[in-house]
Amino acid sequence: MMRQLLPRCAPRASAFVAPRRASPLGLFQAARQYSISPEAASETKLQDIDPSQLVIQKTSAPKPLKKSEDLVFGRNFTDHMLTIEWNKTTGWQKPHITPYQNLSLDPATCVFHYAFECFEGMKAYKDKAGQIRLFRPDKNMERFNKSSARIALPNFSSTAMIDLIAQFTKLESRFIPEERGYSLYLRPTMIGTQKTLGVGPPGSALLFVIASPVGPYYPTGFKAISLEATDYAVRAWPGGVGDKKLGANYAPCIVPQREAMSRGFQQNLWLFGEEEFVTEVGTMNFFVAIKNKQTGQNELITAPLDGTILEGVTRDSVLSLARERLAPQGWNIVERKYTMQELDEAASEGRLVEAFGAGTAAIVSPVRSISWKGKMVHCGLKDHEESGEIATKMKNWIEARQYGDDAHEWSYVC
């Protein structure tokens, strides 16, 4: 039987080849294609965030405005919130602006159990002409996407999100005081919303933005802070997630911070490794100005982005302005590792010129001293001074761009 079948198969096989030249489409149906081309895969791409689909439901009970001087950071919120839901089968849903309200979530929702949460911190400012401005929002959205990707939450179009935040911020503009130093703190947040205790990638997520009017960090001018170098706990480590804005990174920082405060310091300074590399201060990046021991040249130094340092937008702005305006005056602007030992030596030789933290909340936060191994390292300020020259200049330069006095591409008019 087999011998008979084989010759019958052979002519069919050649017949299979022959019409191929004439009608390839019909023939390919016969051959099952198991793998799909990259183009076919991208056709099934999920819906991205679409600002043109925004649905706005305004509040019927607008909140009374607080007096500017009574504003406390992160305590009062505006009338509305922006929400966008995502699920893994269709992607991002229509964006909504609704009255500010509670979220209703099943107790098994993954955010409560495995910390599927990341966030951003940015501000909106009112300029002299009454226009609302964001400061380098592209940087925040880029970082937000990096954070969410690291915890298996979805990504989105940065430009679409900036457009939505701009619309939301404009709607809440009555909450932004006109005076210099005031702004609207924006908190974009993303959480995994799948309800299951199984540890896996969330099949659904919620992105929301809430907004809180805030006053100047230092209402009566700079107040230099004192730090305690933490030697018993580590904030971030190589290969870890300290360079992402994940909620899970922040709760463990409170105890060391509270310890420092209990001993009379305003913040703790995070070190890393046996070398005691200086990394960050509280939730700010850290800068020091030192006179180089060999050359006597002024150096503005901050830790490099080696995975243990949060990529601060303020850090980047300080570096950029320093390269633009301090370097021509002979300053050397350096991103490198430096140790507590090095700071102590510079301080004792009178070469530590100043030190400051840098972050969105305060822009810069001058540092008077660091308690380290039972001694006090003085950071260069005289007793009557609350800020060094570089910190003061940086605050003014950055503020000028945030409020649109110094027209610059960093400022985004809503």
Ligand SMILES: *Cc1c(COP(=O)(O)O)cnc(C)c1O
């Ligand atoms: C947010 C944050 C900063 C500062 O970032 P900015 O973008 O400048 O506000 C620095 N360090 C940590 C750990 C942070 O969470």
